[in-house]
Amino acid sequence: MYRLFDHDRHEITYRDLQNKGAWGRKGYSKEEVFVALYGPQLNLLLNPAKQTDPYAVDLSYGDTSKLAD
Numbered sequence: 001m002y003r004l005f006d007h008d009r010h011e012i013t014y015r016d017l018q019n020k021g022a023w024g025r026k027g028y029s030k031e032e033v034f035v036a037l038y039g040p041q042l043n044l045l046l047n048p049a050k051q052t053d054p055y056a057v058d059l060s061y062g063d064t065s066k067l068a069d
Helices: 020-042
Strands: 044-046 059-061
């Protein structure tokens, strides 16, 4: 059996990996930073559907309704 660790060297259990709420919140904050840094150059926005559906595709192209991920 092997052990899993996060980037801060804290051990992660398999139960932690199934905590979709925590992973979603953490991922969303990273998406916000990514879009703030690179969104204008790549013409990306956070997908507005994410406000009501946490499992929606993360990004959309700014000038169309096409999704990006």
